[in-house]
Amino acid sequence: MRVIVRKELKELLTPQTMVPIVAMSFIFAALGGMMGGIGEALEEKPVVAVVDQDGSALSGLAVDYVELNSKVVYNGSSTDEAQQAIEDREGLAVIVVRQGFQGDILSNRTGTLEVRWNMRGAGIADSISTASVEVLLAGVDQQISAVLVGTTGINASIALAPTARNDTTVFKGRVMEGVSPSTVANMLSGQSIVVPMIIMMLVTMAGGMVISSMGMEKETKTLETLLTMPVKRTSIVAGKLLGAALVGLIMATVYMVGFGFYMNSFTVPGLDPADYDLTLSAADYALVGASLFLALLAGLAISMLLGTFAENFKAAQSLTFPVVMLAMIPMFMTMFLDFDTMPAAGQTLVFVIPFSHPMMAVRALMLDQYALVLAGIAYMAVFDVAIIWVVAHIFKTDRLLTGRKRMRRGAMGKGARALLGRQRGPGTPPEG
Amino acid sequence: MNALEVRDLVKAFGNVQAVRGVSFEVAEGEIFGLIGPNGAGKTTTLRVISTLLQVTSGSVRVFGHDVTREADDVRRIISYLPEDAGAYKNLTGVEYLTFIASFFRHGAERRAMVERGRVIADLGARLEDKVETYSKGMTRRLLVARTLMVEPRLAILDEPTSGLDVINAQEIRALIKGYAREGTAVVLSSHNMLEVELLCDRINLINEGRIVEAGTPTELKAKHHAVNIEEVFSKVVSA
Numbered sequence A: 001m002r003v004i005v006r007k008e009l010k011e012l013l014t015p016q017t018m019v020p021i022v023a024m025s026f027i028f029a030a031l032g033g034m035m036g037g038i039g040e041a042l043e044e045k046p047v048v049a050v051v052d053q054d055g056s057a058l059s060g061l062a063v064d065y066v067e068l069n070s071k072v073v074y075n076g077s078s079t080d081e082a083q084q085a086i087e088d089r090e091g092l093a094v095i096v097v098r099q100g101f102q103g104d105i106l107s108n109r110t111g112t113l114e115v116r117w118n119m120r121g122a123g124i125a126d127s128i129s130t131a132s133v134e135v136l137l138a139g140v141d142q143q144i145s146a147v148l149v150g151t152t153g154i155n156a157s158i159a160l161a162p163t164a165r166n167d168t169t170v171f172k173g174r175v176m177e178g179v180s181p182s183t184v185a186n187m188l189s190g191q192s193i194v195v196p197m198i199i200m201m202l203v204t205m206a207g208g209m210v211i212s213s214m215g216m217e218k219e220t221k222t223l224e225t226l227l228t229m230p231v232k233r234t235s236i237v238a239g240k241l242l243g244a245a246l247v248g249l250i251m252a253t254v255y256m257v258g259f260g261f262y263m264n265s266f267t268v269p270g271l272d273p274a275d276y277d278l279t280l281s282a283a284d285y286a287l288v289g290a291s292l293f294l295a296l297l298a299g300l301a302i303s304m305l306l307g308t309f310a311e312n313f314k315a316a317q318s319l320t321f322p323v324v325m326l327a328m329i330p331m332f333m334t335m336f337l338d339f340d341t342m343p344a345a346g347q348t349l350v351f352v353i354p355f356s357h358p359m360m361a362v363r364a365l366m367l368d369q370y371a372l373v374l375a376g377i378a379y380m381a382v383f384d385v386a387i388i389w390v391v392a393h394i395f396k397t398d399r400l401l402t403g404r405k406r407m408r409r410g411a412m413g414k415g416a417r418a419l420l421g422r423q424r425g426p427g428t429p430p431e432g
Numbered sequence B: 001m002n003a004l005e006v007r008d009l010v011k012a013f014g015n016v017q018a019v020r021g022v023s024f025e026v027a028e029g030e031i032f033g034l035i036g037p038n039g040a041g042k043t044t045t046l047r048v049i050s051t052l053l054q055v056t057s058g059s060v061r062v063f064g065h066d067v068t069r070e071a072d073d074v075r076r077i078i079s080y081l082p083e084d085a086g087a088y089k090n091l092t093g094v095e096y097l098t099f100i101a102s103f104f105r106h107g108a109e110r111r112a113m114v115e116r117g118r119v120i121a122d123l124g125a126r127l128e129d130k131v132e133t134y135s136k137g138m139t140r141r142l143l144v145a146r147t148l149m150v151e152p153r154l155a156i157l158d159e160p161t162s163g164l165d166v167i168n169a170q171e172i173r174a175l176i177k178g179y180a181r182e183g184t185a186v187v188l189s190s191h192n193m194l195e196v197e198l199l200c201d202r203i204n205l206i207n208e209g210r211i212v213e214a215g216t217p218t219e220l221k222a223k224h225h226a227v228n229i230e231e232v233f234s235k236v237v238s239a
Helices: A002-012 A015-043 A057-069 A079-088 A101-106 A124-148 A156-160 A181-219 A222-227 A233-265 A282-307 A313-319 A321-336 A344-352 A356-366 A370-395 A405-412 A414-424 B042-049 B071-077 B093-101 B107-121 B124-128 B136-149 B166-181 B193-199 B217-223 B229-238
Strands: A047-052 A071-076 A093-097 A111-119 A163-171 A174-177 B004-013 B016-026 B031-035 B057-062 B078-081 B154-158 B185-189 B202-207 B210-215
Touching (some): A015 A321, A057 A093, A057 A101, A057 A124, A071 A079, A079 A093, A079 A111, A093 A124, A101 A111, A111 A124, A111 A181, A124 A156, A124 A163, A124 A181, A124 A321, A181 A222, A181 A233, A181 A282, A181 A321, A181 A356, A233 A282, A282 A356, A282 A370, A321 A344, A344 A356, A356 A370, B016 B057, B016 B185, B016 B202, B042 B057, B042 B154, B078 B136, B093 B107, B093 B124, B093 B136, B136 B154, B136 B166, B154 B166, B166 B193, B193 B229, B202 B229
Parallel strands (some): A047 A071, A111 A163, B031 B185, B078 B154, B154 B185
Antiparallel strands (some): A163 A174, B004 B016, B202 B210
16 A cells, blocks of 8 residues: 555656645735735724814814824814825825714714715725724714713713714715715725636636647647648647637627626615716727737737647646636735735736736726726737747747657657656666 | 658757667658667657658758758648547547648648548548547548548658558558559558558668668568568667
8 A cells, every 4th residue: 555655646746736736825825914914004003184173072082082093194174184184195084073063962963074085996905994994983983972971961872873974985086975985895896806706717717728728739649730731830829829819709708798787787775886987888898808808818828838838638737827826816916906006016016917907907997097908908919929929939849849848758759758768767667 | 853851860859869860761652661669769750751840950851842941841742640649529520631631722622632531531421420439440540531631742650550450450551552652652650560561662770769770671581581570670679
């Protein structure tokens, strides 16, 4: 049994099986680091501005609590100045205690805290940061409640929840009254989470298809036959890519039809995306389609490049990993953060990986960020041409049949490989 | 003009020289056998002739066309049958023959070529079935058919009858002989020494990348006092 176990370990513990696992653990470690960073950000005091227009004891209590539990970048009476300070310091919200705050509460009406949110992104991490301000406002409510409990003439319901929020969210230049950032984030969650996941699946599926096809063609030697046909190698590459791209186009079309239905049926109670111009026009859909098609073409070209290194169908399976990884990195990054709120290194990484662009395109177009989408399309067009050129070049060389250095033996034929096996040392069984 | 001229061919993979200065020529209508033990460099030589691998040094010319500089011209007049090759599993036999014929002819000529392929394959109604349903022998017949139906001026056949039963193998050999009689030059590699002896007009024996013996089957048997080519092979390789 020990002999069999040793043989199994030798067969299974290969670089092809281990590298993907190790790389995946690195990705998870990096994501853990990112999540840890979010936790640390949550523990930090939120940056806010506070405007007290009431000047009462209760408003003073609220302001004191806010000052104690947050980093206040403005404390005054001008909402405009407060807004400017928040924008300058990249703060989260302006909290305005309107005139009549105390009067309302003592008259058994809830006192209104107007919160003007400065929402910077709709990623998971972006929306988490707004939670710290919500915790702060809940604390204000509790502080005032503690003072009111036992005060004669105050209803119990008011004493327990004396304040109410009136949210206004400013997001990418859009002013959404009566809407909190979490509601906006919920509305955009389809674009933040679902779209990157679907694109990741599309790219890995199409890429896997091409790599497997290349592996199969090498294994069955249909590629050898094809390469001896009276047709230019560039035509073979173009034909293969065009065929795969047409399949990709069909996939993209099916995706776009399904996504169109998805978008049309998407509603968040109390919020109509059309009210805030958060919908896609026909031209926007065309841009999303173009972005998706070019990203798929990039995925197919990269896969074909990787496929040239595959010796057979089995070896091809392990080569899909780089494509999966290239699709997963932008998927996670665009899920957690908006392109705008990413650090510069993250922005560079996301922009360079072609699959990021359709993942970001829908949200960017909803927010009229055409520059990002068009730049992405231009970049992908250049990227695709470059990769296709490299693939066409490889098709003209021995490398297509010899593959990796280790695989050069593959070009010699079964017998030559057996001979090399014998040359490696006694005991190596000959083939064929 | 010779159908094939191989001069001082060297093919190296990194530091390993698989073919070390091989020279031979094949005449029109001749069946030429390239035989040798495993790892001798047969398949590598055939792949270079087929324009699949680049020449490290030396030269290979097919009907005067250099395989490196005039690869497209060479591909128009050759047909290569790799050892253990398959066909596209999702195509039917006829679709596969049509696919290959499309590279060579159009319209009625293409249809005639496919019809020739049908006759050579001799698979009857099974040609309408997908290749994935074929046995190994049926697939080999289909591949031999696609190799010969294009009427190449030079056919390069690596183990043409591997996987075929005795009757099928005999039929394929007769086909190859027939094509050679009509002027097709054939370069053939096989481990079946009986096949080599039956088919080949001339044989070159390659070992460790070098041609170590050459001649007609009769000449080789007489030279080595052997009763058949298998014995010649054993004596030469053992020596």
